[in-house]
Amino acid sequence: MDDFYESASSSDGPQLSSIYRLSPSFSAVLTLLLAPFAIAIATRLLSGRPSEKVSGRNERTVFLLPYSIPVIGHAFSFLYDPINLMIQARNKTPHGIFALYLGSTTHNVISDPALVTSVMAQRESVVEFAPIAWNIVQKWFGFPKSSKTKYEACWREFNMTFNHLMKEPYLSQLLKPTIRNLEENIPQMISFTDSEIDQQPWERWAKTSFVSDSESELNLMSLTRDMMGHASVPAIFGRALMEKYPNILHDVYDLDSGFYFFLMGLPAWTPWPGVMTAHVGRHQTGEALGDLQRALDALVDGKPIDPSWGELDDVSGFIMERHAIFKNNGFEINERGDISILWASVANANIFVYWHLLFILSTPGLVDRIREEVAGAKDEHEAGRGAGPFVTVTKPLSIGSISESPKLEISHEGLLKKCPLLKSTYLESLRMTDQPWSVRKVAQDVVIKGDKKDLSSPSFLIHKGEYITIPHDLHMRDPKYFKDPEKFDPERFLVQNGDGTLSANAKTIRPFGGGPSMCQGRALAEAECLALVAGVLVFWDIEPADKNAGWVIPKQVKTTAISKPAHDTRVRIKRRRFDWGA
Numbered sequence: 126m127d128d129f130y131e132s133a134s135s136s137d138g139p140q141l142s143s144i145y146r147l148s149p150s151f152s153a154v155l156t157l158l159l160a161p162f163a164i165a166i167a168t169r170l171l172s173g174r175p176s177e178k179v180s181g182r183n184e185r186t187v188f189l190l191p192y193s194i195p196v197i198g199h200a201f202s203f204l205y206d207p208i209n210l211m212i213q214a215r216n217k218t219p220h221g222i223f224a225l226y227l228g229s230t231t232h233n234v235i236s237d238p239a240l241v242t243s244v245m246a247q248r249e250s251v252v253e254f255a256p257i258a259w260n261i262v263q264k265w266f267g268f269p270k271s272s273k274t275k276y277e278a279c280w281r282e283f284n285m286t287f288n289h290l291m292k293e294p295y296l297s298q299l300l301k302p303t304i305r306n307l308e309e310n311i312p313q314m315i316s317f318t319d320s321e322i323d324q325q326p327w328e329r330w331a332k333t334s335f336v337s338d339s340e341s342e343l344n345l346m347s348l349t350r351d352m353m354g355h356a357s358v359p360a361i362f363g364r365a366l367m368e369k370y371p372n373i374l375h376d377v378y379d380l381d382s383g384f385y386f387f388l389m390g391l392p393a394w395t396p397w398p399g400v401m402t403a404h405v406g407r408h409q410t411g412e413a414l415g416d417l418q419r420a421l422d423a424l425v426d427g428k429p430i431d432p433s434w435g436e437l438d439d440v441s442g443f444i445m446e447r448h449a450i451f452k453n454n455g456f457e458i459n460e461r462g463d464i465s466i467l468w469a470s471v472a473n474a475n476i477f478v479y480w481h482l483l484f485i486l487s488t489p490g491l492v493d494r495i496r497e498e499v500a501g502a503k504d505e506h507e508a509g510r511g512a513g514p515f516v517t518v519t520k521p522l523s524i525g526s527i528s529e530s531p532k533l534e535i536s537h538e539g540l541l542k543k544c545p546l547l548k549s550t551y552l553e554s555l556r557m558t559d560q561p562w563s564v565r566k567v568a569q570d571v572v573i574k575g576d577k578k579d580l581s582s583p584s585f586l587i588h589k590g591e592y593i594t595i596p597h598d599l600h601m602r603d604p605k606y607f608k609d610p611e612k613f614d615p616e617r618f619l620v621q622n623g624d625g626t627l628s629a630n631a632k633t634i635r636p637f638g639g640g641p642s643m644c645q646g647r648a649l650a651e652a653e654c655l656a657l658v659a660g661v662l663v664f665w666d667i668e669p670a671d672k673n674a675g676w677v678i679p680k681q682v683k684t685t686a687i688s689k690p691a692h693d694t695r696v697r698i699k700r701r702r703f704d705w706g707a
């Protein structure tokens with residue numbers, strides 16, 4: 126007789142028993158597979174922290190966005206796409222402040238302008254910037270770690286030298302040669318030749334091709350980036366530096382591209398694209414500037430100088446003052462950190478002029494409106510009161526059929542003070558392309574105050590040991606403050622004054638950061654960028670090379686401040702026809 130149980134076990138026995146035998150390991154595997162999900166779910170449920178009133182006080186705690194991976198927190202999502210993560214977090218709280226947990230450190234991210242103002246007003250002893258700055262600068266520019274004490278001892282003196290960039294009469298001493306270089310170079314921007322030997326250095330980098338004796342085709346970003354550098358670097362460091370080291374601008378661009386590699390401490394031999402190039406760029410820039418420092422040592426000691434340096438009498442007071450601090454305080458040549466100054470003077474302004482021009486060129490009718498504005502008042506009575514023109518082109522001297530280039534004159538004061546539309550497009554281009562971040566370490570518990578005029582705007586308590594991160598672009602692209610933030614609106618920053626006149630007002634944007642670390646070159650940057658953009662627009666006609674495609678605005682690639690375009694813009698450039706028919 127068949128035993129029901131027996132027969133069942135004998136026929137199905139082998140499979141069932143093997144499953145039974147496997148089951149402990151099977152359940153272990155299952156546990157191993159499910160555990161990460163269980164941990165992730167539990168972490169997600171437990172990690173988030175709402176913003177709550179601190180008991181017995183008026184302030185609130187900061188909302189912490191929940192995360193799924195213990196210890197690591199938001200680090201992966203942050204590295205992958207920081208802006209997307211921050212936009213999501215910002216949209217989950219009404220206050221414009223939230224916290225992210227990035228590999229064991231809490232970063233309080235702020236986009237609300239009133240809270241940002243409150244952070245920027247804190248003392249260095251409460252929210253520290255200097256240790257972070259040293260850490261970044263040391264890794265990035267490769268200063269010897271042992272130089273820290275010397276830099277700390279001279280920190281104040283170095284900061285004082287920034288007066289040359291910000292205050293009169295020093296600022297004009299730097300601006301004068303910069304504008305003069307632009308006045309010289311803009312009329313000679315295009316040489317209308319295919320022969321590389323006869324082309325200007327900026328044309329060669331811009332891959333210029335000859336179209337006719339009045340038209341060339343080339344890459345706009347490469348062109349304008351180098352044009353700016355050829356105006357500002359000789360004005361700051363003297364002409365001889367770029368004559369002796371003609372590739373120095375591109376060495377700095379390579380160094381700039383390696384920012385994240387240097388922060389991660391990747392050595393030159395790392396098998397990753399761009400790492401070696403960045404190291405070579407940094408090395409060559411350092412060699413060139415070291416050479417300049419040695420020449421300046423000889424100059425001030427009255428010793429013979431390599432004749433290829435010339436007289437060195439056009440090196441700016443800014444660089445001479447920094448040189449004196451280096452020399453008098455025993456900084457070795459490899460410790461003298463003017464690589465940071467050279468980088469700061471070209472990295473952002475040079476790319477920015479490309480974006481500014483591109484936005485103007487691609488907005489129908491705007492080039493004409495700007496040309497009209499910089500031409501100033503037409504009637505003599507108004508002109509007598511200093512109402513322009515702010516950019517003039519005058520007839521060249523000609524002998525027979527040979528003539529000089531037309532003469533260009535630029536009044537940067539006029540562009541700054543009397544051209545609100547140009548200035549508004551400048552601010553709007555900064556808003557659209559600038560992505561600077563300010564980071565502070567909280568040294569003592571601190572209260573960050575909301576908008577004093579808005580009683581519903583709360584204040585927040587931030588704890589010692591945490592970080593405050595201010596990605597200024599989060600605010601500059603926030604639809605709550607800027608309607609259609611992805612759209613270039615030339616008039617966004619125009620305001621009407623009481624007397625009916627227009628002016629441009631930066632409102633709540635902070636394209637140059639804020640507080641003690643704020644860009645010290647902002648006044649210089651504004652004047653030189655407006656001068657280049659206005660000068661080029663008045664002197665040249667620029668069209669997209671591919672007329673069918675029209676103007677294409679490239680995607681932005683994040684850098685330390687002004688983003689880079691994902692690709693260059695090919696354009697056709699012609700000299701404009703002026704009244705005398707040239």
Ligand code: HEM
Pocket residue numbers: 258290466469470471473474477559561562563564636637638639641642643644645646647649650686687
């Ligand atoms: C459009 C052009 C420029 C932009 C958008 C820009 C932006 C910035 C930003 C965002 C910072 C850091 C601010 C922070 O950490 O809060 C900075 C620092 C700095 N910038 Fe600029 N910058 C520009 C042009 C220039 C120029 C032409 C110079 C001239 C030398 C310059 C000199 C400096 C210096 C010296 C610092 C360091 C300040 C310090 O650490 O004390 N910048 N810039």
